[in-house]
Amino acid sequence: LSSTNMAAAVGALDEAIKEYLLFRGYTYTLKTFEQERKEDKDKGLRALRYVDTITQCISRSDYNSLQVVWTQLNKQFIGRLNQEGQSMATKIETNILKLYLINATRQNKPDEVKAFFEKNSGTLQNRKEWKDWFALPFTKNPEENTVFKMYYSKEWYDTFTVTLHNFFSTLLALIPGPALLKFEQEHQKIQAIETENHLLHDQLASTKTSLAEAEATIQSLEATIQSLEARLTQTVANAAKKKSSSILITSSKTSSSKKQNLSSLQQPASGGDSSGPSVSPLKEMKPVSIEQGTSIRTLSTDAREDTPSGNNSELSEPLSPESSGATPFLPIDHTVYSEHVAPVTQCRFAPSATKVASCDQKGVVRIWNPTSRSTFSIIDTKSTVLSFDWVTQDGDNLLLLGGNDGVVKLYNVSSPSQPIWDVCTPDPKFQRILCVAASSTHFVISAANGGASHTLPSGQLHLSSGGVYMFDLKTRKMKNTVLATPQPIAATNCLALNHNSNLLVTGGVDGILRLFDVQQNKALPLFTVKAHNLDVMDVQFSWDETSIYSVGRDGTFRCWSIYQSGQKMAEYGGSSPLTWPPDSWHTFPDAPVGRLFAFGKFGSEDKYVLTCAPQEAAIYQLDSVLTKVMSMGGYSGPVTCVDWHSGRSSSLCVSGSADCSVRVVNLLKNKDNNTT
Numbered sequence: 001l002s003s004t005n006m007a008a009a010v011g012a013l014d015e016a017i018k019e020y021l022l023f024r025g026y027t028y029t030l031k032t033f034e035q036e037r038k039e040d041k042d043k044g045l046r047a048l049r050y051v052d053t054i055t056q057c058i059s060r061s062d063y064n065s066l067q068v069v070w071t072q073l074n075k076q077f078i079g080r081l082n083q084e085g086q087s088m089a090t091k092i093e094t095n096i097l098k099l100y101l102i103n104a105t106r107q108n109k110p111d112e113v114k115a116f117f118e119k120n121s122g123t124l125q126n127r128k129e130w131k132d133w134f135a136l137p138f139t140k141n142p143e144e145n146t147v148f149k150m151y152y153s154k155e156w157y158d159t160f161t162v163t164l165h166n167f168f169s170t171l172l173a174l175i176p177g178p179a180l181l182k183f184e185q186e187h188q189k190i191q192a193i194e195t196e197n198h199l200l201h202d203q204l205a206s207t208k209t210s211l212a213e214a215e216a217t218i219q220s221l222e223a224t225i226q227s228l229e230a231r232l233t234q235t236v237a238n239a240a241k242k243k244s245s246s247i248l249i250t251s252s253k254t255s256s257s258k259k260q261n262l263s264s265l266q267q268p269a270s271g272g273d274s275s276g277p278s279v280s281p282l283k284e285m286k287p288v289s290i291e292q293g294t295s296i297r298t299l300s301t302d303a304r305e306d307t308p309s310g311n312n313s314e315l316s317e318p319l320s321p322e323s324s325g326a327t328p329f330l331p332i333d334h335t336v337y338s339e340h341v342a343p344v345t346q347c348r349f350a351p352s353a354t355k356v357a358s359c360d361q362k363g364v365v366r367i368w369n370p371t372s373r374s375t376f377s378i379i380d381t382k383s384t385v386l387s388f389d390w391v392t393q394d395g396d397n398l399l400l401l402g403g404n405d406g407v408v409k410l411y412n413v414s415s416p417s418q419p420i421w422d423v424c425t426p427d428p429k430f431q432r433i434l435c436v437a438a439s440s441t442h443f444v445i446s447a448a449n450g451g452a453s454h455t456l457p458s459g460q461l462h463l464s465s466g467g468v469y470m471f472d473l474k475t476r477k478m479k480n481t482v483l484a485t486p487q488p489i490a491a492t493n494c495l496a497l498n499h500n501s502n503l504l505v506t507g508g509v510d511g512i513l514r515l516f517d518v519q520q521n522k523a524l525p526l527f528t529v530k531a532h533n534l535d536v537m538d539v540q541f542s543w544d545e546t547s548i549y550s551v552g553r554d555g556t557f558r559c560w561s562i563y564q565s566g567q568k569m570a571e572y573g574g575s576s577p578l579t580w581p582p583d584s585w586h587t588f589p590d591a592p593v594g595r596l597f598a599f600g601k602f603g604s605e606d607k608y609v610l611t612c613a614p615q616e617a618a619i620y621q622l623d624s625v626l627t628k629v630m631s632m633g634g635y636s637g638p639v640t641c642v643d644w645h646s647g648r649s650s651s652l653c654v655s656g657s658a659d660c661s662v663r664v665v666n667l668l669k670n671k672d673n674n675t676t
Contacts (some may be wrong), residue, residue, distance in 0.1 A: 013180055049169035051161065054096060059262040061104045061112045063119075067225075070096070077171050085171075092167055094129060095160055101133070102151045105142060112453070113137050196471065236330045318634035319665065328608070328629050332650070333666035336634075337351065337373050339366055344656030346388060346594035346641050350396035353645040353652055357399055358662045359385045359594075365401065367413045370664045372651055379416045381409075386433055391473065393440045400443055402433025408445055424478050430466050435494050435592075439501035442479060444470045444518070447507070448491035466491035468506055472516055493593065496540050503562075505548050507536025513550055513560060529566035532556055543607065551596055557626075572626050594641025600651055610653055612639040617655035617663075630667075635659050 014037060021030040050073070057066035070093060078089045097116075103114040114137050117124075124130040132147045139145055143152040150156050197198035319334055321327035342360035349356055355376060359365045365379040365388065384404045391398035391410070398420075401409045406428065409419035425431070437444050448466030467489055470479045490510040497504055497518075504516040511532040512524040532552025539550045547569055548560045557572040600608045600619075607622040608629070616633035620626045637659035645652045650669065656662045 047165050047172055049214060051165050052170045054164070055161070058100045058103050060097070061100070061109050063100065063112065063116060066096070076170075077570040081171070088167065092164060096164075097158070098133070098151055099160065101136060102148070105136065110137060144441055158581070175461065212497070232332070236332065236668065237670065304428075309514060318632065318663070320631045320633065321629065328670055329619070329667040329669050331665055332668050333371075333664075335370070335373050335664045337366075337664070338660070339368070339375060340364070340660045340662070343637070343658040343660060344460060344640060344662055345385070347654050347656040347662050348388070348390060348595065348643050349645045349652065349654060350390050351392045352396055353647075354662065355396050356654055356662070357388060357390065358654075358656055359388060360660065363403070367398070367399075367416075369516040370654065375415050377416050379411055379413070387436045387445075389436050389438045389443070391438045391440065391443070400436050400438050402436045402445060404432045406431035406447065408433055408436060408443075414480070421476060423471060425467075426466055426469055432466075433493065437495055437497045437504075438473070439497055440473070442470055442473050442501065444495060444497065444504060445467065446492035446495055465489050466493050466497065468504075470504075493535055494538050497513070498541050498545050503541070503545075505539050505541065507531065507539040507550055509535040511535055511552065513539060513548065513566065515548070515562065515566070529560060529568075531558060531560065537593055540595075540597070540599065543599050543601040549597070549599075549609075557597075594656070595643055596641070598642050598644035598653075600644045600646045600653075610642045610644045610655070612642055614638050617642050617653065619653070632663065633664055635661065 018030060018033070021027075021033065036125070049083070050069075053069055054066065059067060074089070078086065081089065101113055101116060104110075104116075107212060108274075115136060117137065121134075125134070134402055136142055136148065139148070142148040184359045267618060282332065317330045321329075337356075337358070340358065340360040341364040342364070344358055344360050347356060347358040355367050356370045357367050363381040363383050365381070365385060367376040367378070368374060370374065379399075379401070381401065381403060385405060387402040389400050391395065391400060391584065397412050397414050399411050399413050401411065401419075403409075406425045407422045408425075409422040409573070411419050411571040425433070425445070425447040429449050433445055434448050434449050435446040446468050447464060472479050490508040490512070492506045492508050495504060502517065502519045504513045504518045506516070508514070511530055511534055512528055513531040513536060514528045516525050531550050534553040534556055536550050537553050541548060542559070546562055548562060549557070550560065551557050554664050558568060559570040561567045561569050596612050598610045600610060607618050609622055609626075611618050611620065615635045616631050616640065617639045618628055618632070619630040621629050632653065632655060635657040637657050639657050642653070642655045644654075651667050653665045653667060654662060
C-alpha cells in the first residue's frame with residue numbers, strides 16, 4: 001500500500017478495532033489503545049520504538065525480555081530477508097548481546113553475566129567473534145582491556161544506536177503489512193472481479209447471439225451453395241450434351257458425304273471397262289488373337305484414327321476429352337502452381353485433399369492449397385529429397401521426408417523450421433531413402449546404397465543392394481526388417497501399403513514384386529513374381545485391393561492377382577502409352593521417382609487410371625483395353641508424377657512436370673456418360 005492508502009486503511013481499521021473492543025467490554029484495553037493511538041502520529045510501525053524497546057531491556061539487564069523481542073522480530077520480519085539481509089541481522093544481534101554484557105558489567109551484575117554465558121555457552125563457543133568474551137567475567141577493569149575497551153566508549157554506543165535505527169527502518173520498509181490491513185486491497189479486488197464478471201456475462205450473451213446469427217448464415221449459405229452446385233452441374237451437363245449433339249450431327253454429315261464419294265468411286269466410268277479390279281480406300285482392321293489355354297491376356301489400347309504428323313493440339317488445349325461422344329468427366333476447374341524453380345519430382349495430396357505437397361530437384365518441398373494455390377509453408381532441406389509421404393493423422397499436418405543422407409525426418413507442415421524427429425537407417429551402408437510409405441501407426445522405408453549394380457542402355461546407373469524396414473511411428477523403434485531376397489538383397493525402388501497397412505508390396509531393381517504380411521512380422525514374402533524385365537518403377541494396390549498394378553522401366557503396365565499368388569491378370573504392353581522415364585529425364589541421374597500412376601474410382605464398375613506421359617497427364621479407362629478418355633496437357637516438359645483424390649461426385653487430379661509446374665484439375669463425374 002502507498003503511504004496515503006496506508007494511513008486511510010489504518011484509520012478505518014482502528015475504528016473497527018475500537019468498535020470490537022467496546023462490543024466485547026474490553027474498556028481497559030480500549031483506554032490503553034486510545035492512549036497509544038494518540039501517541040502514534042505515523043499511523044504505522046516506527047523503527048524508534050524497536051530501538052527504545054531493545055535499549056530498555058539492555059539497561060534493565062533483562063535478558064529474557066530482550067530474547068523474546070528479538071525472537072519475535074526474527075520470526076515475523078528478519079526471517080523474510082535474503083541472505084545478505086540475514087547476515088546483517090546476525091551482526092546486529094551479536095552487538096546487541098555484547099552491549100547487554102558491557103551494561104551488566106558496568107552495573108556490577110556479575111551474576112547476570114555469568115548466567116548469560118551458562119545459558120548460551122553451547123551456542124557461542126564455536127563462534128569466532130565470541131572466543132575472547134568468555135574471559136569477561138574474570139577480567140578486572142575490562143574497560144581497560146584491548147578486547148573490550150571499544151565497547152565502553154560513547155562513540156561506539158552512539159554509532160551502534162544509529163546503525164540499529166537504520167536497520168529497523170530498512171527492515172520495516174521491506175516487510176509486507178499485516179493481514180488486517182489487506183482488507184482494503186481484498187475489497188478492491190473483489191469489486192474488480194465482480195465488474196469483470198458482469199462484463200464477461202455481457203460478452204457471453206453477445207457471443208451467443210452472434211453465434212446463433214452465424215449458424216443461421218451458414219445454413220443459408222450451405223443451402224445456396226447446394227443450389228448453385230446443382231445448377232452448375234445441370235448447366236455443365238447441358239453444355240456437354242449440346243456440344244456432343246453438334247459433333248454427332250457434323251460426324252453424320254461427314255459420314256454421308258464419305259459414303260457418297262465411296263459409291264461414286266466404286267461405280268465404273270461411263271463407257272469404261274467394268275471388269276477391272278475394284279480398289280477400296282478402307283483398310284481392313286484385324287483383331288488381336290489370344291492363344292487358347294493361356295490365362296494371360298495381352299491387351300492393347302483401342303485403335304485411333306491417324307492424325308497428321310506434327311499435330312500438337314493437346315499442348316495448346318490443357319484439358320481435352322478423347323471421345324467424340326459423351327465424356328466420363330467434366331472439368332470444372334484448372335489451376336497451375338508455378339512456385340518451383342527446379343523440375344518437380346513428386347506431388348501428393350494430403351489425406352483429406354486440403355493440401356498438396358510437391359517437391360523439386362533442389363530439395364524444396366512446398367505445401368500449398370490446391371484451390372487457391374496459396375503456399376502454406378516451405379521445407380528447404382538443402383539436399384536431395386528422394387521420397388515423402390503424408391501421415392494419416394493430426395489433420396493433414398505431418399509429412400515424412402527421406403533423402404540421400406540415410407535419415408527419415410518427420411515435419412509438422414504448420415511449423416516446418418525444424419523436424420519433429422528424425423530416424424537413421426539401421427544399416428549405415430544404405431544412405432538413400434528411395435521410398436517411404438506411412439499409416440497412422442507406423443511407416444515403412446526402402447533404403448539402398450549408392451553403388452551401381454548394372455547399367456541400362458540409357459546410361460543410367462542402378463543401385464545394387466538395400467533393405468526395407470518398418471518403424472513404429474510413436475516410439476520410432478524398428479518393428480520389422482523385410483528381407484526382400486536372400487543375400488545379396490536387391491534394392492527396392494517402390495513400395496505401397498494397403499488401406500489398413502496389413503499388406504506391403506515392393507518392387508525392386510531386379511524386376512520382382514514381393515507381397516508381405518507385415519502384421520505377422522514375417523520376413524519371407526507371401527509371394528514373389530518376376531513382373532518386368534527391367535526394374536519396377538512404381539507399384540500400387542488396386543481400388544478394391546484384390547490385385548496389384550505395376551509399371552516397369554520397359555514401359556509395360558501389368559496387373560497381378562493377390563488371391564491367386566501373383567498370377568498375371570492383364571498386360572498393357574508394347575502399345576501402352578505409359579512411357580517412363582522420358583528420355584530427357586536421363587539427364588538427371590539422381591532423379592527421384594514419384595508416383596507414376598494413380599487410380600480413380602466412381603461407382604462399382606467405372607475404373608480409371610491417371611498416368612504420366614510426355615507433355616501431358618492422361619486418364620485411361622481400365623477395361624478389356626486401355627481407353628484414353630482425357631488429356632491434361634499444357635506442359636512444356638515431361639510429366640514426372642501424378643496423384644488422384646476421388647470424392648463422391650467430383651475428384652482432384654494433380655500432376656507435376658520437369659518444366660517446374662504443378663497442375664490441379666477438378667473433375668466432375670458425368671452421370672449421363674454412356675461410354676464403356
